[in-house]
Amino acid sequence: MWTNRAVVVGVALTLVSGGCAIVPTSGSPRAAEEDNSRDTLSQPYVRMIAERPKKDASPSDIVKGFQSAMASFDDSSLAIARLYLTPDSAQKWNPGEETRIYEGKVSEKAAPDPKDRDATVTLKGNAVATIDPEGRYMPTSGEVVQTFTLVKVETQWRILSPPNARLLSADDLKRAYRKIDLYYPPATRVTGLVADRVWVPIDPSSGVPETRVRRLLGGPTRSIRDAVSSAFPSGTELNQITVEGDTVVVDFSPAVESVSSDRIDAMEAQLAWTLRDLVTGRTIEIRVNGEPFRGSGLRFKPTDYAQFDPDVLPAKPQAYYMQGGKFHWVKDNGGGDLVLGAAGEQATKFSFPAVSGEFPARVAALVNGNGVYVADMAGGSQWQRWIAGKGLTPPSWDRYRYVWSAERADNETRVWQAYEGQARRVIIPADLATGRIIALRVSRDGARIAMKTDSGLGAEVKIGTIVRVGQQARIDNVQTLVGPDSGQDIVDIAWQNSAELLVLSKGKGGQQLAKWSVMEGMAADTVIRLDPQTKIDSIVGAPDHVLADGDGEVRTYSVEKRAWTALEKDGATTPVYPLG
C-alpha cells in the first residue's frame, strides 16, 4: 500500500516538474524578430588617458607625455597638458587656434647632461593636415620639424613656449576625431540639403551623437556659409540626446521653438540626415527642455526625408549614352532605346549632352559649335539655343534647371548660367577669370561647382561654392582640389555624390580613376582599378554607380566585384546621368 502510494506520488511529481520546466524544451518554430534594441547611438570609441608628468622624466619623455596629454579630449582646458609646460608658458599657451596632424617621431639628440639648464627635443615627421577651429580638414604636405625647448623648473624638465597648436599624430586623429557630414538647407529655400564635412573631436562627456548635433548647431563652415542657411534658429542649444525605446529624443533649448513653421520640415531633415546612420530604424522626437515641441510634440521618421537627399538622384538613376550620333536611354533589362525629341533624331549633330533632373527631362548639348542648345525629351521637340558663344565648355545642369557653361572670350573666362533660354553671367573671382576653364560640373546639390582649369601650369581641378542671390549667381571660395603638380594629366571629372568627385587622370602608369573628397581636399582610399589597355574618354558618376566609355563600349563599375562590365556596346560613348 505504502509503496503504491509512493510510486503514484513520484509519477505525479515527475509529470508536474516536467510540465513546468522553466526553460521550454519544445515549441512551434517562429521567425526571429530583428533586434532593434542595440543602441546604434552609443558608438564605441577609445580615449587617450592624459597622464601627469612623471617625476624625474627625461626631456623626451616630457615631450611625449605632452603629446599624449594633448591627444586627450576629456578636458577642454587641457589642464593636464599644461602641467608639462613651464608655469609661464602654461598660461600663454593657446592650443585652440589650430590642430596640426603629422606623422613623425620625437628624437633626442643626446641625453642631456644633468648640469644643463636647458635641453632641446625635436619632433620630425611629415605634415598630414591641419584642422581649423571650424573643423575644416585641409591636407598639408612637407616635412615638419618642431623643436621643443625644455628648461628645468625645480629640478623637473618642463617645456618652454610650445607652438600655439594642438599637435596630433595620425593615430590620435583616427582615435579622437570623427568625420561628420553636416547637412544644411540651401539658401534658395529649395527642398534639399547640402553636405558639409567637418572633423570634430568626440566630446567624451556627451558622446558621438551629441557631438554631431552640437556641431550642426554650430553652423556651416566658411566655405559654404553663404550658400546655405540652417533651419535651426540661432541660439538653439542641445541639451541632450536620449533613447526611449524606439525613439531617439533630441532635447533642445527653448530657442528652437522660434523656428518658422515652413522651416520645420527643413529642420527635421537636417537632424535626420546629420544623425542618419545613428538612428536607422528609429523615430526622432524633438523636445524642448524635456517638454513636447510647442506642446503638441514633434516626431518623425528619418526615412520620410529621403526627398531631401543632397544627391538628388534616385537610388537607381536613369543612364543615357550616345550611339551613332543619337541619344539613347538605358532600359532596365539591358539594351537601350532612342530618347524622344530632338536629341533622339539624326537631324542635328550634337555633342557632350547633359540631362536635367526634372521630368520630363531636358537635354543640353553643344550644337553647331555656336552655343549650348537645349531640347525637351518629348516627341517633336526642337533644339533651342540657350547660351550663345564659341568654344563653350560642355554644358552642366543644376537642380534649379539652370544650364551652366563657360567660355574663353576676349581674354577672359566667362561662366554662364541659362534659365529657360535666358543666359546670365556668373560672377567669378579674378583668378578664375584669368585662367581657362576647360570643363565644369555643377554638383547635384547645386551648392558646389567642380572645374577643370588651366592657368598655364597644367590642368588642375578646382572646387568653388555657388552663392545665389535671386537670379544672380556667384562662384566663391574657390579651392584647388587637384593641383597641377600631381604629375597627372586630368582627363575628365564627374560628381559621384555630393561630397566626392571622380577624377580621371592619365599619368605615366596609365589611366587612373580616383575619388576625391571635395571638402577634405584629399583622395579617398578606395581607388577604382582600370584596365590598363583601355583608354577611357569620359566618366560619369552617381551614388554607388560609375559609368565610363572606352573601346566603343559603355561600362559600369561594380563596387562589390571591383570589376567593370559592359552596359552597351557597338560604338556607345559618352554615358550620362542626370545632373552632375
Next chain:
Amino acid sequence: MPAPAKTRPRRRTPRQIARGVRRRARRGVGTVRRVWRRSLQLRVVTSTLVLSMAVVAVLGVFLMQSIVTSVLKGSELAALQESRANIATASGYLAPPLVEAGDPSQDNGSGGQTGNPVEEAANALVTRAGGRYDVVIFNDAGVGAGRASGNLDYGSVPDRLRAKVQASDEEGKLWKQPCTLRYLGKKRPEAGIVVGARVNGSYEIYHLFPLGEEERTLYAVQRMLIGVGVALVLLLAAIAYLVTRQVVTPVRLARQAAERLAAGRLEERLRVRGEDDLARLATSFNEMASNLAVKIHQLEELSQVQRQFVSDVSHELRTPLTTVRMAADLLYESREDFDAPAARSAELMQNQLERFESMLADLLEISRYDAGAATLDVESVDMRDVVLRAVGDSEALAERQATRFELRLPSEPCMAEVDSRRVERILRNLLFNAIEHGEGRDIVVTLGADRDAVAVAVRDHGVGLKPGEENLVFDRFWRADPSRARTIGGTGLGLAISREDAILHGGWLQAWGLPGEGTQFRLSLPRVAGSDLKGSPLPLVPPEVEMRRTWRTHVTPALSPVAVAVSEVGVRLQDHAASDIGMRSQESTDPGGFNVD
C-alpha cells in the same frame, strides 16, 4: 471620536492638554483592548496577518537573495569569461617583440603600417565590447600608453584593485572588485564590476562591466516580490476574515439567542441551515432551549402549585386554629384552676399558639408577595415618628433582654413617601433581630436623609455575621446557627418579608456583619415613591469599622463595593423578573420554604 485638543475653544494649559491626550489615549487603548478581547474574528485575522507577514517576509528575503546571487553570478561569470578572452587578445597585441611598448608617437615614423600596439589592443577590445562594457588600459612604465573607452571616467578603477593587479605575480591573472562606474558628462554613475589583469609586464587592463541593467531588473523583481507579498498577506487576511466570518456569524447569532433566552424570551430559537457542526450546534441549542422552556414551565407550575398550597394551607389552618385558639384561651384563662403541670401546659400552648398564629400571618403575607398581590399604601410621613414608633414597640422586648437603644435621629423632620405600616414592620423586624442577636449590648438606630433618600441603620454588637452570610440572612427560615433556639420566637420569615417590603418601596435592605463586630442592617428608601434610588445617605459599613479597616487595609471581600452592587443588581433583576412573569419563583436554595407543618 474625541475632538482634537487644539480645536477646543477654551484655552488650556499644556499640562491639561497633556492630561487630556493621555486620557484619550488611555480611553483609545481601552477601546482597542475591549474590541480585541471581544472579537474573535479580529484576533484570528490579526494573527493570520502577522504570521503570514512573517512567513512572506522570510520567504521573500530568501527568494530575493537567491535571485540576486544567481543573477549576479551569471553576469560575473560572463564578465570573467569576456575579460579572459580579451586579455588573451590584448596580450597578443602587446607582445614584446614589437618596438618598445607604450610609445604612441614613435612607431609611425617610418611610415610603415605597424601601428601603436596599445592603440590596436584598445581598438580591438573596444570593438569587441561594442558598448556593453568599458575598457581601461594603464601602463605606468610607458608614456602616453593609457587608454579608456567611451565616456567612462577611468578614475572608477579602484586604487586597491590597481595595487593588487600591479603586485600580481602572475600575468593574466584576473582580479575583480565591485565598484561604482562613473562617467563623464550627464550619465549617472551605476553599479558595476571591475575585472583587471596585468599583461606583458606593466600593462594593466581593466574591464568595467556595468550592472545597471541587472540592478534595474533586481529592483523590478524586488518591487514585484514586495507587491506580491503584500497582496498575498492582504489576501490571506481577507481569506481569514471570510472563513472566520463563516464560523463567527453563527456563533454570534447563537450568543445573541442565548442572551435573549437568558433574558427570559424562552421562545427564542436559532435557524438551522445545512448539516455541519454549526447547524448541529444550532439544533442542540434549540433542543436545549425547548427543554429548558419545558422545564421552566414545569417548575413554574410546580412553584405556583406550591405557593397555592402554602396559601391554601395557611388559610385552611386558620379556621381550626381559631377554634383551637378559643379553646386554648379558655384553658389559659382558667389555668389557675389547674394543677401546676396543667397550668404550665396551658401557658406553653398559649405561647406557641401565638407564635403559630404570627407564623401563619407571616406565611400568608409572604405568599401574598409571591403572588404579587402586595400593594403599597403610600403617604408622606416623618420617618422619625416611624422609627420612634418601631422602637417603642420593641422596648418591652428590649427590656426583657436588658438591651438599650441608642437613637441617632436628625433634628429636622424627615419626610418620605412610604407605607408607614410596612416600614414600621421592617424596622420592628430589624430591631427584634438586633435584640435577639445583640447579646444584651446597646443597639444603635441611626436615621439619615439626603435630598433623594432616607435611610435607617440598625446596628448591634453581637456575634456578627460570617462572610457570605450578608445575603443569606434574608432567606426564609435561615438561621445563623441551627443549634441556637429562637429565643424571642421569631418566625424565621421576618427578614424575608422586610426585604420584600423594601423592594416594594423601590428601596434597599442590606446587611453588613463581621464576626465579633456585630451586625448592621440598613434600610434605604427613596423620598418620593416610584423614583429610583441612586445611593444611600448612610454607609452600610459603620464608620468606626470602616476607619479601622482602612487603617489595616484589610478588605473583606464580601464587602467590596462590587459585591454589594452585584447583590443590588440581583435584587433588582429579581424584581423585574417578578413583574414580567407576574409570579415570583421560589428560590431553589431555600430548603425551608415549606417547613410549615
